[in-house]
Amino acid sequence: MEEGFAVRETYRFTVNGVDREVHSEDDTPLLTVLRNDLGLTAAKFGCGLGLCGACLVLIDGHPTSACDTPVWAAAGRSLVTAEGLGGPDDPHSLQRAFLTEQAAQCGYCISGVLISAAALLRTDPAPDEEAVAAALDRNLCRCGAHGRMVRAVLRAAADGGDPQ
């Protein structure tokens, strides 16, 4: 169905190393574009206010809330979602470690946690427990899997951290 008279622009950016082009209203949240237009469902909607971390993606390497970032602000930038960290055949050390440590309960917050952790390991490849907790502090987890996730990040760091 046509969208009537809305002004829709074309925006281009790189997602997980692939050039993408989307047509969208300029204030549409980046999260909506990633999930609904590009079919990348790792980043989740949690609060819409950038307060819970479920929707974090890397924009030019910085963990950024996709729920309150308008799509225009991502134009021309390089984005990485949790899908872009690795897959079953080439898992990121963090993904391997999260599976080894069984570091989740419901897992809704995992994608955002992985993004925060990936950003941490790029700047601090050998963090201690306190540094990991600080890096994940903007990610909320309601199930109480915090301890497991911190252990998983420490394990990933010990296993070589950021493969890139």
Next chain:
Amino acid sequence: MIDRVAAPRATLPKDLAANPRLATWVGFERDRVLVRVGKVELGQGILTALAQIAAAELGLRPDRVLMVAADTASSPDEGITAGSMSVPESGAALRQVCAEVRWLLVRAAARTAGCDPTELSVADGVIRDGGGRYLSTYWKLAAEISLDVEATGEPIPAATGTAPAADLPRLDLPDKVFGRPRFLHDLVLPGMVHGRVVRPTRRAARLVEIAGEPLRAVSGVLATVRDGSFLGVVAQREDSVERAAAALGGAAVWRGGVELPDEDDLTSYLRAAPSEATVVRARDGADDRPAGPPMFGHSAAYSRPFLAHASIAPSCGIARWDPDGGGLTVWSHTQGVFPLRAAIAQATSLPLDAVRVRHVEGAGCYGHNAADDAAFDAVLLARALPGQPVRVQWSRRDELGQAPFGPAMAAQVSAGLDGDGRVVEWTYDVWSNGHASRPGYAGSPGLLAAAHLERAFDLPAAVDPPPQRGGGTSRNALPAYGFPRQRITAHRVLTMPIRTSALRSLGAFMNVFAIESFMDELAMLTGHDPVAYRLAHLTDERARAVVAQAARAASWDDTVTGEGRGRGIAFARYKDRGAYCAVVAEVEAVQEVRVRRLVVVVDVGRVINFDGVRNQIEGGAIQATSWTVKERVRFDRTAVTSTDWESYPILRFSEVPRVEVHVLNRPDAPSLGAGEAAQGPVAAAIANALFAAIGVRVRDLPLTAERVIAAMDA
């Protein structure tokens, strides 16, 4: 080898008695076995635990077992997934079903081979005779036998030949770690469009009018739906529907609504409101030990605020009406597909068999949240667009402001002690709104939107589950200690200005907090060590074991050093008949109450999956820590005001305690369920540690700096 023979049963396990056909539970397909259960994955890992049971009883590699999500069209009806009953109920049923199915197949192989079935072994579905010769496989034999028979409940010889998997890893985790679609929120159906519901902030306010033409400038709107005070909108795209809902919300004019109680004096409100009293226990003396009159007494009052589920995902629902008006399919992260189906049928006047509810995972569920409400929202909006699936996702604001809350509670406890400081009289009163307003309660569909329709189905005051399901207000109101004279009364409040329902552990969180805080007070008053004082009143050996083990593991006898640091202990047996749990907490109270360490010892009977139990206990302990030190639903006299993560903060990574879980395995005892055992003991252990740290008894949750100061001034 599985070293167990299914125990003789006079009757079938409860869920099997209700769904006795074997084919309802198990089916064979290519080289897999489909296992259908009525329990649902809520983020607790239950389908993994049940897959492990099925694989062990069938004698299969776990990866052969395919767990099918609950679906009213094909699954056994196991009611709701709640109350830590999934392993005890579904596990018991599945164990018997899978043993009987294996035995049918083994006997079929034995008949063909002309040998004794007890001599045969099964390894990953391959059946061999006593000499190790191949006879057949499950998948070949499946065509020769019928599973369209009822379970007999007869004891089945144990499987031989297949080693049971220890701690099967979570089946759902790879999808979640690699960001693949797994949640209902990720589900995209052909032709799916997006809906949103606009609600008043005041409960039971009526929609008077919609001012102007708010949707004139919003593109992509497909339908607006108004039915009484229910107002919703559907659009092609999700961003369009968000804009449309914001515009509609700004233009909707509401009138009336209920007045809310004073959030700073909930105890007075609860004790003054009309209520229904139930004497849970009235005991005039112990059989074995005559008790004299008390020498002195002590009493205290405790409270907890309303608590939000605060799941990390807002609730979501998808619904599609048949284009010919025949029926309805709903996708939901509900706790019970069958009760939701019945509620939707009631609210829509459809026959039961015209409604199909399919479970798809949502984010972590800790009780009756807005999952059912969101599903019904989708039903109402989808009716406007037959044939098209409509997806509704709640806002964070609605999730924290409109979903049912765990009720506020108040307790008054008093004890009379003999000359040795032992309790001889114990009186306990607890006041609370009911803990159950799930779909179908009190004759109501229990769906938020149904209360707003022109033909409205009201939301009556929440009820309590019956005692045989552990009660609600009275859950764990009975002390585990052998006090000679006891009078325990639960008062269920009969008005409900703030919507309440089940939150993990129901009344147990508050009742254990009150009882175990008070036990600590009595120990202090009488100059006893809190561990020794509890042990002196406990006779159940399993209870004594977890308390003693917690004290040992936490080095209870070592002195705590450091400014503002202290250690406290608490114990409970969940629902008086579930898991035993003792917790030692270490806190540091300088600027605020920080919980540094929790040592948790549990006895959940026979353990199915050790890591699953540890994960549930760890998670429960951290969540209970969050409830205890931070959480409180805020409201003024008209509406809930704590509707984002700043006004309803939960525990963050930098604030979580180190949690050490010790699981005492009792392979010969029935499995008791682990999901809720830690909630109450954690709260009391923290409060007791706070007292040990700073000498202040804080009896009103949460244990914030504000409450500590108020308690100092009291």
